[in-house]
Amino acid sequence: MTCEEAEVLLHALIDGELDAGHAREVEAHIAGCAHCAALMQEYQEIRQAMAESDVQYKAPLELRRRIEQALPQPQVQANVQPLPSRRAVLRGFAMGSAVSAIAATGLVAIVLRNDDAQRIEAEMVSAHLRSLQAGHLTDVISTDQHTVKPWFNGKLDVSPPVIDLTAQGFTLIGGRLDYVDARAIGAVVYRRRQHVINLFVAQTANTERRAAQTATLQGFNIRRWSDRGLNYWAVSDLGADELAEFGEKFEGAMRANKEG
Template structure:
């Protein structure tokens, strides 16, 4: 393990988010590396200070406005009375508000993960970070993931369709290890992040701009997929469309 790889995982280590194998690997590296030992000490001191600091967050007014706007206007019941009931501890209002807050939080969670996906993409562009397995052969890349993840991501050769497979690697999104399959379109790198989502229903692909990068995300075959690149939105959509069609043809890659 290199210092750059360990640096990515130090926060996850102190937060207890790594599995036993990865935690032991990071700890072994830290034990032999004075630089990472010092960084880990700084992170732990920072975490201790944050735990003792008064960091209570007051919900912004716009959160109340979003909740109020989301409450349906029913006969004989105003939005104001529902919110008043919530403030008084009414069980019915509390249940309704819980559902509405969940919608708000789910939206915020998706935005956070999208930001993490872009951060992982940027890390991969540093020298030596793009691939753990460098190969244009899907039959070499796919078996490499076996035993390293709960699910082996689909690896599909799209070279003939204009998107060159160049390899794969392990990455970390939302505190867990996931697979990244790497493609190129001319000089543009496309990172395809794949995570297992067994209970997820199929969702059509959609594109969004995050920090100047395009992200194309969709769900299929019990997987959540994010393709991120500085490639223009139309070409990234072309990539995801061809990948989806190939998945259906090949039976999940």
């Protein structure tokens, strides 16, 4: 584990958000790295200082009463059902029926998914940029898919598919573990002329296939799609047309393997 990878996970370790395997990896790195050990100490001191200080403020009861009194009261007319007050609406979100709760949760989930997709894409570009630094591109170097794929076994819950696309103009050069959204993720690395393509693969609960979409961020093209319980993000400075060609070749090879 590198210092950059450890720094991403330090806060998650302090907050107890890492699984046992990743926690051991970070702790082992800290034990042998003075820089990350100092950062860990600093973060723990900040956390302790915040816990001991009175940084929370609770509004007085009188302020709540004044706000409630200022809210408009519903106008009740004959044979007309009164409109719910704002308090009733808020109470409905907090203590409503299961149907209301599900509907509200569904709405929030849609908003979070849209925001989350943009955030993840930004993290993918950052991971791509990190990989371009000397010594960061691959953990296993090989043009043989039968060497690269087994290397992932045991390191991730689901090993990413590794397809040899050399004959199609995209040379497999290896793979590595990366960290996105404070979680380990597989990256299969290809090269097109002098351009690197990082294909990030992560497991998802949604098994439906989602057609590819292309976005551009910080001068890099991102092609993302989902298929059979896996999310894919191909990131490169290749033109959008060539990155689309890569995605199509990859998906075509995956379909051929499934049919075969």
